[in-house]
Amino acid sequence: MLVVWTFVVNVTQTFYQAEENHNITLDWTFTTKPDTSSNSLFIYCGLITGRKTLYDLQRGVEVSESQDQQFLGRVQFDKDVLREGRIRLQLSRLRTEDSGLYLCKVKTDYGGNAGECRLNVTVQQLHTDTSGLKLSRTRRGCFTLNMMKMIFRILQLINLIACVSGTFVVNVTQTIFQAEENHNITLDWTFTTKPQSSISSLNILCSLFLNREILVLLHLHDGVEVSESQDQQFSGRVQFDKDVLREGRIRLQLSRLRTEDSGLYLCEVKTDDGISMKEWRLNVTAADQLKPQRPTVSPEPESQGWIGLYVGLGLTAAAVLLVTLCFALRRRFTKSTDKTENPSSVV
Incomplete structure (x- = not known):
């Protein structure tokens, strides 16, 4: 159909x-x-x-x-x-x-x-003026x-x-790739292939589409990689696994990721069997955005209860000690006063 x-x-x-x-x-x-x-x-x-x-x-x-x-x-x-x-x-x-x-x-x-x-x-x-040659x-x-x-x-x-x-189809293993800058990532596509298919008839173009600019990630023409087509942004950072092409797979490793590598990518595959393409998105986050923050340790409710109990007992003991001390000092002071007022009682 x-x-x-x-x-x-x-x-x-x-x-x-x-x-x-x-x-x-x-x-x-x-x-x-x-x-x-x-x-x-x-x-x-x-x-x-x-x-x-x-x-x-x-x-x-x-x-x-x-x-x-x-x-x-x-x-x-x-x-x-x-x-x-x-x-x-x-x-x-x-x-x-x-x-x-x-x-x-x-x-x-x-x-x-x-x-x-x-x-x-x-x-x-330079062309000759011979009209017969021109006509030919x-x-x-x-x-x-x-x-x-x-x-x-x-x-x-x-x-x-x-x-x-729908006899020729290109698929991507993921539609969204997430990674951190300075890390590496492996990108995978699959496409319809036949046992008798020849790599020499394979044309692949994978590019990053920006607002008004196209940056070529990989260009394969008639089975041969065209390195001069690759954008300077990706130079020296792309490894292409050519061995898996016969299996109908495209595998690229992009190393030392940069935040500017983020965006919408389109991969077009053309063979003698047909032509198709698939898009996917890569999101590269800055390294400091993914560092986990240490959670603030707050005491558990049960621990807070025990701490309150200990503080209360401590304050109560201190109050009892203070009252006892005050009572002892007052009693001693009272005895001293009585002796001063009744000297005759002294032998």
């Missing part, structure tokens, strides 16, 4: 190749409903490898101040196609530093998801582009069917 309205984000191409100073259009598609309002739509597209914001839409309103200086004045967003479930961004006057891995995250009232693509901008080459190149380019589009659409259809039918 198919799951209705499963939210999916796809890219028309997973790899874009272009030449500097040229323009390129990046396309994503996402699940939409007829009654969807742009006021409930959040879109974040950014260059992950450089942690730079390409485009930011909050509740249907473009947040231009979030855009990185590198892309300023070079991005055109087609807002008219949003209702069709499409995100179309044109990046003009390409630069070689625009190369890298791009992620587009979409969130609505009925779901959220993300899709990634890679852009490679090459240095501009153009024809070959058009043929290659059309073939690539057709292949990508077929792959997207296969992935969509796999996601909707």
Whole structure:
């Protein structure tokens, strides 16, 4: 039985190749409903490898101040196609530093998801003026582009069917992880796997999502770890257990935890069998917040009763002693007075 309205984000191409100073259009598609309002739509597209914001839409309103200086004045967003479930961004006057891995995250009232693509901008080459050569190149380019589009659409259809039918699933052992700073923590995911599955077809992207920033925790492309994608915040603190991948497990150890590691994490897994993702939250508390406080020791009610009894007896004994002493002194004083007043009685 198919799951209705499963939210999916796809890219028309997973790899874009272009030449500097040229323009390129990046396309994503996402699940939409007829009654969807742009006021409930959040879109974040950014260059992950450089942690730079390409485009930011909050509740249907473009947040231009979030855009990185590198892309300023070079991005055109087609807002008219949003209702069709499409995100179309044109990046003009390409630069070689625009190369890298791009992620587009979409969130609505009925779901959220993300899709990634890679852009490679090459240095501009000098072209010959021979018109026949230009025509040949153009024809070959058009043929290659059309073939690539057709292949990508077929792959997207296969992935969509796999996601909707629920054959490929990513799960997390815990949805909330709690730890103390400077300690270590092990994060675990599981994903659907088959005996004949190859690690070389495995793509994993785990990231920390902040308000307007994406920090890559782990990036695995075609079974190979892409260390340059990892954010500086996690550098040298992540250990990845590659041996358990064949069992359908992702195991990461994050050491020397910091409070800034806290937040919402998203792990996306893509194989030949399908694509899926799962989110979880990590909360790292400061060390001094978890130190137990010594409880104030107060005497038990029974002990208080005995103490009162002892104090009362002590005061009573002291009072009796004082009265006895006073009586003895008075008696002695009286005898002395009698002897002074009757001297004749003395022999």
